[in-house]
Amino acid sequence: MMKKNSAVLLAGMMAVSLAACGESSEAPAENSAAATAAVAAATAAETSADETTAAADTTAAAAVTTADADAAAPTFDLSADPYAGDGVLTVGLNATFPPFEYVGDDGNPTGFDVAMMQEIGSRLGLTVEIEDMDFDGIVGAIGNKIDVAATGMTITDERKEAVNFSDPYYDATQSVLLPADSAAASKEDLAGLTVGVQAGTTGEMVAEGVEGIGEIVSVKSFNQAVLDLVNGKNDAVIIDAVPAKAFLSQYPDALKIVDGETMGFDVEQYGIAMPKDDAELGDAINSTLKAMKDDGTYDALVEQWINNYEAE
Ligand code: GLN
Numbered sequence: 001m002m003k004k005n006s007a008v009l010l011a012g013m014m015a016v017s018l019a020a021c022g023e024s025s026e027a028p029a030e031n032s033a034a035a036t037a038a039v040a041a042a043t044a045a046e047t048s049a050d051e052t053t054a055a056a057d058t059t060a061a062a063a064v065t066t067a068d069a070d071a072a073a074p075t076f077d078l079s080a081d082p083y084a085g086d087g088v089l090t091v092g093l094n095a096t097f098p099p100f101e102y103v104g105d106d107g108n109p110t111g112f113d114v115a116m117m118q119e120i121g122s123r124l125g126l127t128v129e130i131e132d133m134d135f136d137g138i139v140g141a142i143g144n145k146i147d148v149a150a151t152g153m154t155i156t157d158e159r160k161e162a163v164n165f166s167d168p169y170y171d172a173t174q175s176v177l178l179p180a181d182s183a184a185a186s187k188e189d190l191a192g193l194t195v196g197v198q199a200g201t202t203g204e205m206v207a208e209g210v211e212g213i214g215e216i217v218s219v220k221s222f223n224q225a226v227l228d229l230v231n232g233k234n235d236a237v238i239i240d241a242v243p244a245k246a247f248l249s250q251y252p253d254a255l256k257i258v259d260g261e262t263m264g265f266d267v268e269q270y271g272i273a274m275p276k277d278d279a280e281l282g283d284a285i286n287s288t289l290k291a292m293k294d295d296g297t298y299d300a301l302v303e304q305w306i307n308n309y310e311a312e
Contacts, residue, residue: 076124076284083147084281089126091117092146094135096198096221098246099309100152100270103132112305113150116169117272119297120288134220136200139163143275148285152240154202154268164278165271167286169298172268173260174206175244177229177237180256184236187263188212196225196234203238206265222247230254240268242306250311 078084093101095109104110109130121128131146138149142163154172155165178184184193191212197204199218207216217234219225226247228234239247244257260266272289274282292298 076280076287078124078126078281078284081278081281083143083275083278084124084126084284087126088129088147089117089121089124090129090131090145090147092131092133092138092141092149093151094138094198094221095132096223097152097240097243098311099242099306101132101150102246112301113152115301115305116292116298117148117150119292119301120285123288123291124284134200135198136220138200139273142273143277147275148281149273152243152270153273155271156202159273162276163273164276164282165273166282166289168269168271169289170270172240172242172270174203174238174263174265174268175241175260176258176263177226177239177244177247177255178235178258179229179232180254182235182256185258185262190236193235194233196228196237198222198225198239201239202268203240207238226251246309246311249309 083089091114093109093113095101095103095111097111099111100113101109101111109132114130117128117130131141133141133146135151138146138151138153139159139162142149149163152170152172153159153165155168159165176184176190184190187210190210192214194215194217195207195210195213196217196219197207199220204216204218207213214235217225217228219228222237222239222243225234225237225239229237230251237244241257241260248255248257272285274285289298292301
């Protein structure tokens with residue numbers, strides 16, 4: 001199952017990278033050759049899963065070789081690595097954080113972080129397996145239940161005591177989701193409100209720092225926190241800006257966003273979290289991430305998964 005998915009993702013991703021090298025960069029996103037090619041490739045890979053999987057794998061390998069050669073990325077031998085030595089990189093995430101990770105139409109986790117990790121795994125010769133779990137259990141599971149985590153996780157000093165982080169891969173800020181008719185427009189206006197957050201997130205930390213905040217309701221998933229908001233059980237949800245936009249697109253009439261800048265929230269950066277005792281895996285992931293940024297693959301993934309996200 002995961003095998004088929006990786007072929008579909010890779011095929012789509014490759015089509016985007018290839019098309020991105022062409023002249024389509026000026027075209028509006030929805031109409032771009034890249035997006036069309038990605039859909040075509042993904043559909044082709046999905047149509048006859050078994051035969052196409054093998055073909056897509058071969059083509060992907062060829063594309064990866066070319067990309068690596070272009071970017072002159074060093075190759076890594078992870079065969080003796082304590083975590084990736086079995087050829088499988090188990091990636092933990094919480095799939096209620098669209099467009100970075102969410103449950104797709106086929107019931108499997110999908111999204112930007114999944115695509116990014118599939119590409120990193122492919123370039124390192126590793127099979128990526130996704131483990132969908134509660135966010136507040138992820139840091140503690142790194143190095144045992146899972147090898148690494150890619151889940152829009154903000155690099156914080158507190159987490160750095162338990163895990164290593166890759167180089168930052170995405171800038172973020174917290175923002176506030178509110179009922180469309182809410183009068184709240186500033187941090188001060190959050191005083192007295194019941195605010196929903198996902199347990200263990202920086203959104204929860206930010207909520208704890210708001211003076212006079214009413215009740216903080218920490219739940220296991222952002223899906224739940226947002227549902228509680230839509231149903232009037234909460235007055236607000238503090239959540240990262242890009243997922244806030246994704247949830248807003250699901251409930252455009254019921255909700256609105258006040259952005260982090262207006263609220264005076266700090267800028268955060270996402271990193272891939274890894275075991276503390278594995279510098280080699282960290283080097284391999286950082287070099288691969290850099291090569292993907294240098295050869296345009298990273299931007300193509302941002303375009304495909306974040307800029308073109310549509311709620312499922
Ligand atoms: N960026 C936030 C954090 O690291 C939220 C991440 C998430 O909920 N997936 O805490």
